[in-house]
Amino acid sequence: MKFCPECGAPVALSLPQDDHRERHVCTVCNTIHYQNPKLIVGAIPEWQDGRILLCRRAIEPRHGLWTLPAGFMENGETTAQAAARETLEEANARIEILDLYAMYNLPYINQVQLLYRATLLDLDFSPGVESLEVELFGENEIPWDTLAFRPIRYTLEHYFADRKRDEFIFRNTDLTPPTR
Amino acid sequence: MKFCPECGAPVALSLPQDDHRERHVCTVCNTIHYQNPKLIVGAIPEWQDGRILLCRRAIEPRHGLWTLPAGFMENGETTAQAAARETLEEANARIEILDLYAMYNLPYINQVQLLYRATLLDLDFSPGVESLEVELFGENEIPWDTLAFRPIRYTLEHYFADRKRDEFIFRNTDLTPPTR
Ligand SMILES: [Zn+2]
Ligand SMILES: [Zn+2]
Numbered sequence: 001m002k003f004c005p006e007c008g009a010p011v012a013l014s015l016p017q018d019d020h021r022e023r024h025v026c027t028v029c030n031t032i033h034y035q036n037p038k039l040i041v042g043a044i045p046e047w048q049d050g051r052i053l054l055c056r057r058a059i060e061p062r063h064g065l066w067t068l069p070a071g072f073m074e075n076g077e078t079t080a081q082a083a084a085r086e087t088l089e090e091a092n093a094r095i096e097i098l099d100l101y102a103m104y105n106l107p108y109i110n111q112v113q114l115l116y117r118a119t120l121l122d123l124d125f126s127p128g129v130e131s132l133e134v135e136l137f138g139e140n141e142i143p144w145d146t147l148a149f150r151p152i153r154y155t156l157e158h159y160f161a162d163r164k165r166d167e168f169i170f171r172n173t174d175l176t177p178p179t180r
Numbered sequence: 181m182k183f184c185p186e187c188g189a190p191v192a193l194s195l196p197q198d199d200h201r202e203r204h205v206c207t208v209c210n211t212i213h214y215q216n217p218k219l220i221v222g223a224i225p226e227w228q229d230g231r232i233l234l235c236r237r238a239i240e241p242r243h244g245l246w247t248l249p250a251g252f253m254e255n256g257e258t259t260a261q262a263a264a265r266e267t268l269e270e271a272n273a274r275i276e277i278l279d280l281y282a283m284y285n286l287p288y289i290n291q292v293q294l295l296y297r298a299t300l301l302d303l304d305f306s307p308g309v310e311s312l313e314v315e316l317f318g319e320n321e322i323p324w325d326t327l328a329f330r331p332i333r334y335t336l337e338h339y340f341a342d343r344k345r346d347e348f349i350f351r352n353t354d355l356t357p358p359t360r
Binding site for chain 2: 018079
């Protein structure tokens with residue numbers, strides 16, 4: 001941030017009174033502009049035969065790789081609504097949201113990711129503009145080597161293990177930057 | 181938002197290609213400025229005798245009312261770190277974070293609130309700059325009529341009920357605007 005979104009004047013980094021870190025503060029109207037982490041919300045849509053809906057990304061990052069439907073939460077919606085909306089946008093698929101299943105902190109990119117268990121309601125899905133393909137995968141068909149993101153891999157691994165035991169356990173995982 | 185934080189030129193509301201809602205788009209550099217919900221993160225600090233740490237607010241909104249330590253999550257931290265930092269700032273209190281206990285969606289103010297169960301580690305607490313008082317309350321001492329926010333009341337109600345049964349169940353609650 002270089003300019004004040006409220007008045008257009010330059011901003012400068014400074015420490016507001018009683019604050020604990022520097023903020024972008026307007027040099028004219030003195031508005032303090034905070035920057036905060038963003039929520040990414042998605043779903044694990046399961047069809048009645050146990051297969052899971054994945055989308056192959058038509059956008060960067062990770063163009064061409066497979067992911068669960070997920071994206072930035074918008075103002076004015078709930079996390080469950082965000083998960084359903086992203087599934088509709090990326091896969092033209094309708095789901096019923098079940099429990100919150102996983103939360104990932106990615107502090108190095110200022111993100112918190114939430115994934116919900118979900119029931120896929122019909123088979124009338126197709127790629128949205130951000131997807132190249134949308135497909136159902138059984139546990140033994142998951143494209144493990146071409147998954148787009150670590151939280152997607154971890155979520156699917158836990159999901160299949162939990163499903164086998166018939167007990168889904170919410171997981172809260174903190175990630176550090178990928179090493180490769 | 182009226183001006184572009186990147187170049188200082190005016191922004192205008194318009195619908196970017198393939199998007200589903202209007203955004204603030206810069207009229208000069210064409211940067212799309214997204215606005216997303218914010219995370220509020222807090223803790224339920226329990227001392228070894230079962231009492232819970234509450235803070236009486238020295239700031240608006242709800243100046244003078246009691247709350248659990250909580251506040252806006254910052255860039256570069258995890259949700260658990262945010263809960264511990266807020267407890268340190270508001271109550272000069274050290275905690276050990278346990279499980280995520282409650283999530284509230286408040287879509288009408290673009291917030292998601294998370295509350296963690298936590299163990300208070302010592303009794304050397306005191307009001308931070310945002311608190312008038314910090315105090316431990318037993319279940320029968322909670323100032324129910326002067327709690328600051330509905331999520332705080334709901335969380336404490338569930339917490340004591342769950343503690344009695346010795347089973348803490350994560351809850352995901354969507355709130356609508358207060359009617360009064
Ligand atoms: Zn300004
Ligand atoms: Zn611009």
